[in-house]
Amino acid sequence: MVRGSALIAGLALAGGLATAAPAVAADQAKLTAPALTGPYDVGTTDLHLVDPSRPDPWKPDRRRELMVTVTYPADRFSDGPRAPWLTPGVSGVIDQTLAAEDYLGLPVGSIDWASAKRRAETGVPVAHGAPKPVALFSPGFGGPRETYTAIVDDLASRGYVVVSLSHTYESAAVEFPGGRLETAVPPGSGPEFMKKALDARVADSRFVLDQLAKITRGQNPDAENRPLPRGLGRSLDLSRVGAYGHSYGGFTAGETMVHDPRVDAGINLDGAMATAFGYPPGSAYEPGEVTKRGLDRPFLLMGAEGVDPNGKPLEHTHRHPEFDRSWADFWANQRGWKRDLLLRGGSTHMAYSDLQVVVPQLGSRVAPEKREAVIGTIDPRRSVAAQRDYIGAFFDLHLRGRDRHLFDGESPRHPNIDFID
Secondary structure: OOOOOHHHHHHHHHOOOOOOOOOOOOOOEOOOOOOOOOOOEEEEEEEEEEEEEEEOOOOOOOEEEEEEEEEEEEOOOOOOOEEEOOOHHHHHHHHHHHHOOOOOOOOOOOEOHHHOEEEEEEOOOEOOOOOEEEEEEEOOOOOOHHHHHHHHHHHHHOOOEEEEEEOOOOOOEEEEHHHEEEEOOOOOOOHHHHHHHHHHHHHHHHHHHHHHHHHHOOOOOOOOOOOOOOOHHHHEEEEEEEEEEEOHHHHHHHHHHHHOOOOOEEEEEOOOOEEEEOOOOOOOEEEOHHHHHOOOOOEEEEEOEEEOOOOOEEEOOOOOOOOOHHHHHHHHHOOOOEEEEEEOOOOOHHHHOOHHHHHHHHHHHOOHHHHHHHHOOOOHHHHHHHHHHHHHHHHHHHHHOOOOOOOOOOOOOOOOEEEOO
């Protein structure tokens, strides 16, 4: 959820800091991205998109511009360089965040980001065959899109074109062509600020769908007119569109579905669906439109565990309105297919990000209590496997009509997933 996330707060802070080249630690950690589970190789490309019709909500003297990453099933006979996990500018901001003493306390430069690669290859041709369903991905509040590769690249390997967004000036850092780095505006508070961010996110998502439609018509919306991967336009099936996201990105997925019927199904990964959360009890509560109206299309909730300020265990499900009233209200109003799953066994909010992959590879560089506070005690491999499987099965069911029966009931393959309803 948005609240209780040290990374989200840290990213917002780090986005406003200077991004000078970090010092390099003597013993840098080498990172390996998890292997993909789908049958496809994966390609990727970035697009710089500018909306000439919309002033930027955070900087009204500018037109709204975004960076998005398109990750897709790739031609198995083509080879290209593996894409960097993070760009140089974004890695500098992430380093500053991880260095915070109230977070990981990791010395800046401890991770060898320069050698860290995704499983996706840059710019290779798209796989032959029928057009593929499209899924929009939105990160948590303040989060760069690059910090969710484990659940983005894997979905593409299962036969989806995944388009992940960074929401400029809310995201801690967005790196544009030529190395231009745009960082977050100073973080505000209160429902008005959060509603402004939500409205920007929904407009971003709808604008990106418009640009994808241009690609299917043979146009290139990239602001620099950089070449698109061969076959990208024919690969996009915009009659089958899903949306998913973590934290405020999960709220974004649902709210976009309220305002845009082009999105057929959505997933919320542990995100409250309100601009004022009503927690602790007695504080302001401002639910989103998706919370008040529900949807007539399929929507999946996947929650995590946590602790309150007094150390009391918390479970993020619709059955605990004292913790998150928005999920309970949404559940009562949801008219389409719905499920509520809990990632149990020592999970945390940030278990749905790449930190579940990165932190275990840092070993003794991270104190055990800091590791537990950030990614919990859940087995990270089982956590990532469960997320990938349920995300893939949901979109298979609702965008492809393929029932893998993963939603029939709890599965011995994924003992950390509890079916709430």
